[in-house]
Amino acid sequence: MKNVKIALLGLGNVGRGVWKILNTNKEEIRQRAGYDIEVSKILVRDVNKDRGINVPKGILTTNPDDIFEDDSIQIVVEIMGGIEPAKDYMIKAMEKKKHVVTANKFAIATCAEELFSVVKKEGVMFKYEASVAGGIPIINQINDSLTANKIKEMIGIINGTTNYILTKMHLEGTSFDDALKEAQEKGYAEADPTSDVEGYDVAYKLAILTSLAFETKIDVNQIYREGIRNITSMDIKYAKELGYVIKLLAFVKDIDGNLELRVHPTMIPERHPLANVNDSFNAILVRGNAVGDLMMYGRGAGDLPTGSAVVGDIIAILRNGLSVNPQENRDENVIVRDINDMENTKSRYYIRATVKDVPGVLAEMASILGKNDISVLSVIQKGKGKENVGLVFITHETLEGNINRAIEEMKKSPTVEEIDNIIRVEKIKNQ
Amino acid sequence: MKNVKIALLGLGNVGRGVWKILNTNKEEIRQRAGYDIEVSKILVRDVNKDRGINVPKGILTTNPDDIFEDDSIQIVVEIMGGIEPAKDYMIKAMEKKKHVVTANKFAIATCAEELFSVVKKEGVMFKYEASVAGGIPIINQINDSLTANKIKEMIGIINGTTNYILTKMHLEGTSFDDALKEAQEKGYAEADPTSDVEGYDVAYKLAILTSLAFETKIDVNQIYREGIRNITSMDIKYAKELGYVIKLLAFVKDIDGNLELRVHPTMIPERHPLANVNDSFNAILVRGNAVGDLMMYGRGAGDLPTGSAVVGDIIAILRNGLSVNPQENRDENVIVRDINDMENTKSRYYIRATVKDVPGVLAEMASILGKNDISVLSVIQKGKGKENVGLVFITHETLEGNINRAIEEMKKSPTVEEIDNIIRVEKIKNQ
Missing domain, CATH: 3.30.360.10 (Dihydrodipicolinate Reductase; domain 2)
Incomplete structure (x- = not known):
């Protein structure tokens, strides 16, 4: 069996999960990856901290260059989180032709362009399954x-x-x-x-x-x-x-x-x-x-579920023989897409208001909705013999703009004490 | 862009789904696969049947050898169903070094050993995502x-x-x-x-x-x-x-x-x-x-969902450049596993019985359960002033063997008219 050396950047919650999985499922992972995986270095802030797991002290380091400058390390796993220095470290690792696996949603969401340009330039693999929804692939x-x-x-x-x-x-x-x-x-x-x-x-x-x-x-x-x-x-x-x-x-x-x-x-x-x-x-x-x-x-979180996604990415890189699949790393068309204005989105709405307990209040509210092209699916009015009454509407699907206009009108009505909440309502589709 | 020729065996429900997807999502599939996919032949029973889709008649054939003997066809998609001749056709295609995609649960479930030995021998890719649960990957x-x-x-x-x-x-x-x-x-x-x-x-x-x-x-x-x-x-x-x-x-x-x-x-x-x-x-x-x-x-079924899985498999083969990933096609350890006897499985149970409406019947039934080491989670007894009464137990987790013994005893009791049904009950775990 071939051998591969990897390094972890960080040994927090997810790092410990990755360590545990690599040890507990060692034999299965070896078979599936086609490699014996050796964690040869782990970057930490404090070598002496007790982390409650059995990591040999000799592989811990506080110096990231120990990892970047070690040519025997072929995969770097970034699980420290935050944008800096995590992003810089990932770029440095790729510039040393190391493949990168990360769980870092902030870095991906804010620096994707920069990161992927380095991925293309250096011809390495870059995987980030764990960055969204933990263990869900x-x-x-x-x-x-x-x-x-x-x-x-x-x-x-x-x-x-x-x-x-x-x-x-x-x-x-x-x-x-x-x-x-x-x-x-x-x-x-x-x-x-x-x-x-x-x-x-x-x-x-x-x-x-x-x-x-x-x-x-x-x-x-x-x-x-x-x-x-x-x-x-x-x-x-x-x-x-x-x-x-x-x-x-x-x-x-x-x-x-x-x-x-x-x-x-x-x-x-x-x-x-x-x-x-x-x-x-x-x-x-x-x-x-x-x-x-x-x-x-x-x-969507937790050491082992997120670790499952991270280790799955490591195995995917190894199964590919540590070589880049050109079709996966191709230049994608980036399509520029307009984002629709919220005024033009459609939904059902729940509107909860506190109104005065006077005759005609329901008719008034319903008429405001009707004027704004909003039809009512359900209504609940609960009076308790007090001065104010809770009134709840669920509307049929309508434009958010119509709702905004209706709410403005309601707020102006002397019988409306308060618009307590507005919540969008989703229906079941395709079933 | 490179070009690849594929053939379909069958043009029923799933076949039509595959055809529709390849046409409707042509541009996306081309980008992702890195190939222009051309369906160059389709095996059917009747060339003249109206199938409600726009397939050029020239590519339909009733002779499977038109496909096997055509060296320009690199992927064969088996969507005819049933074991024979589907299995034989898949083997013939592989022997001609064609990669195979199938949706055929019967062939896979009953002839896996034979099929996979040909896969290994011929060094081709064999994919069957669509064989279980349709569109669910x-x-x-x-x-x-x-x-x-x-x-x-x-x-x-x-x-x-x-x-x-x-x-x-x-x-x-x-x-x-x-x-x-x-x-x-x-x-x-x-x-x-x-x-x-x-x-x-x-x-x-x-x-x-x-x-x-x-x-x-x-x-x-x-x-x-x-x-x-x-x-x-x-x-x-x-x-x-x-x-x-x-x-x-x-x-x-x-x-x-x-x-x-x-x-x-x-x-x-x-x-x-x-x-x-x-x-x-x-x-x-x-x-x-x-x-x-x-x-x-x-x-789990339907032309387009199942077609989604089939076409996904075709794209996966193309992304790999029509070459076999050795780690995916490795010889797997096949582990021999014993199947536990049902008597030794554990579950909760729902037991519904019709019993005579006489004093002590609930006590008698409960005592039979207790004697057999079964404790009761819920019970419903519904009398309607009639001679017979419906009695329902939900038990705590217990061995199926205990349930079987208890049921035998219940059946012998003169107060029990009928054991109407026994259904296993699953609880929510890990939440």
């Missing part, structure tokens, strides 16, 4: 399994932290704040949860998936983004009553060659394939013009 | 994406016909007979529905998946198999009341190196990831020791 699926398709649409639950929070709120009636606190205690959410809760993390991943599936370049700032901080227990309660579940979804749709890109909380029917994706699980629904609806569901 | 996933894992377990809904029938029964209260009739009218079920309804089709697919994922050879006769003909509206009603859905599932589990293999109707909790897989959709849950739970969901 969504990038392989788009790149290798769905090649017969034009992809028309993707809808994903691709952030475990927010999905954990929304699951707690839905199943146990927990408040947003308590669910967030619990997620932090369990290590699912960071001390500063902004990136997860406000949807930034989802937007980065959506930018990567969209660039790949639609052969284009998406800047994360082109993506409309709403987080889940405004979802209240009251919204969850109404959602349940109406047969829906609230999820933070990433959407991309091909609309006649343009793209609709959005990240926002969404009410989906209880029987929607994404509705049972609970806790920290992720799932991505892909609509291809040949395959129809295809969904993948799995663990 | 489960074979790619096992072969390429999950290579870092030891697969521990797979659970699948891999027959669209029975899933359509069970969905109708569950959601609309339709009887088995009416649901089957409807499936036949819609073209989902054949005039003789035995292969689907009795679980044979599922067993063939499970044999293929198991051989691949567990590096072994499974004969379809080694698989325990129960169909769905005994599922009544009454069972569905109780399932709903208890928060379950009934699905026809295929199971394979690695039990310390041995395998547990079974196909049978199963009650799964409403929030199980497989519970929302409705109508003719398929889904497969894979448990790997690194990735954890991973599920794929999609269309």
Whole structure:
């Protein structure tokens, strides 16, 4: 059996996962890869830190040049995260003709052009399955399994932290704040949860998936983004009553060659394939013009699931005999695509308002909707003999522009105390 | 751009799907494959039959030798189905050094050894993604994406016909007979529905998946198999009341190196990831020791979904430059695995009995269960003031042998009129 030396940049959570998998499944990996894999160096910040795994101290180094300058190392695995110095290190490794595997969504989402130009120039392999949705092989699926398709649409639950929070709120009636606190205690959410809760993390991943599936370049700032901080227990309660579940979804749709890109909380029917994706699980629904609806569901984070994707990429490089497949590394057409304005996107909407309990208030609200070309699918009015009443509409599909105009009008009405929330509603398609 | 000639064996449902995809997505496929694909011959039984698609008559032939003897044809796509002559044709094509893509589950499940020995001998590529679960790239996933894992377990809904029938029964209260009739009218079920309804089709697919994922050879006769003909509206009603859905599932589990293999109707909790897989959709849950739970969901049949898998395989061969990847075509270790006896498998069980409405009957039944080391999770007794009463138990996990002994004892009791049904019950794991 041939032997290959690889190096890890970083030995945090994912690094430990990679180490464990390479050891636990050593024999299977050897057979499948056709190589004995030797981790010959690992870049760390502190050689003496106790990491709770059995890594020989001799292979740890704090000097990245020990790796770049070692010509016997053929694959570098970047699992340190963050843009710098990770991106620079990946480029240095490729300039030394080393193949690179990474789990780094930030670097890919923000520096794809730079990274891929080095990949082409140096003629190395560059793989990043682990950068989106952890253990779910969504990038392989788009790149290798769905090649017969034009992809028309993707809808994903691709952030475990927010999905954990929304699951707690839905199943146990927990408040947003308590669910967030619990997620932090369990290590699912960071001390500063902004990136997860406000949807930034989802937007980065959506930018990567969209660039790949639609052969284009998406800047994360082109993506409309709403987080889940405004979802209240009251919204969850109404959602349940109406047969829906609230999820933070990433959407991309091909609309006649343009793209609709959005990240926002969404009410989906209880029987929607994404509705049972609970806790920290992720799932991505892909609509291809040949395959129809295809969904993948799995663990979007964690040392072993993410490690599964990283080690899978290492094995793919080895199976190819450490040589570049010209068809995979070809110059792709990059198609420039316009991003549709949110005003022109279509959806159903949930509108929850607090109104005065006076005669004619329902008629007034309904008439505002009607005037703006919005028809009503369901309505719930709950008076409790108090001065104010909760009023909830679910609309039929309409343009976001119509909703915005209707909401402006509602806000001006003296009978409307407050527009409490507006949440887009997704229906079940193709079934 | 290079040019490649391919031939189709068969122009039925899947053949037409392949033809449509190659035409509709021509430009994308060309880019991704690196080849212009020309379908230069198609084997049919009747050249003059109207197939509702625009295939030039000149490329149709009724003589298979027109294909085998044409050295310009480099890939043969077998989509005629059935074992003979399909298997012979595939072997002939390979002996002429042509790569083969097939959608043929029967040939793969029953003649794998013979087919793969020709593959190795002739040094050609042989791909069969479409043979299991139509458009779902489960074979790619096992072969390429999950290579870092030891697969521990797979659970699948891999027959669209029975899933359509069970969905109708569950959601609309339709009887088995009416649901089957409807499936036949819609073209989902054949005039003789035995292969689907009795679980044979599922067993063939499970044999293929198991051989691949567990590096072994499974004969379809080694698989325990129960169909769905005994599922009544009454069972569905109780399932709903208890928060379950009934699905026809295929199971394979690695039990310390041995395998547990079974196909049978199963009650799964409403929030199980497989519970929302409705109508003719398929889904497969894979448990790997690194990735954890991973599920794929999609269309298990149909011209375009199955065609998506076939064309994906063609593109994969072309991307590899029509040359064999030695690591993919290596001699695999075939591990001989014992199949566990059903008596030793563990599950929860639903037992529905009709008993006489006499004092002490519940105590008697419960005591039979207790004596056989079976503890009860839920019980429903519904008397209607009639002579006989419906009694339903859901047990905790226990050995099938214990259940069999308990049922024998129950049948001997004079208070038991009938054991109406016994259905295995699956719980939600790893969440």
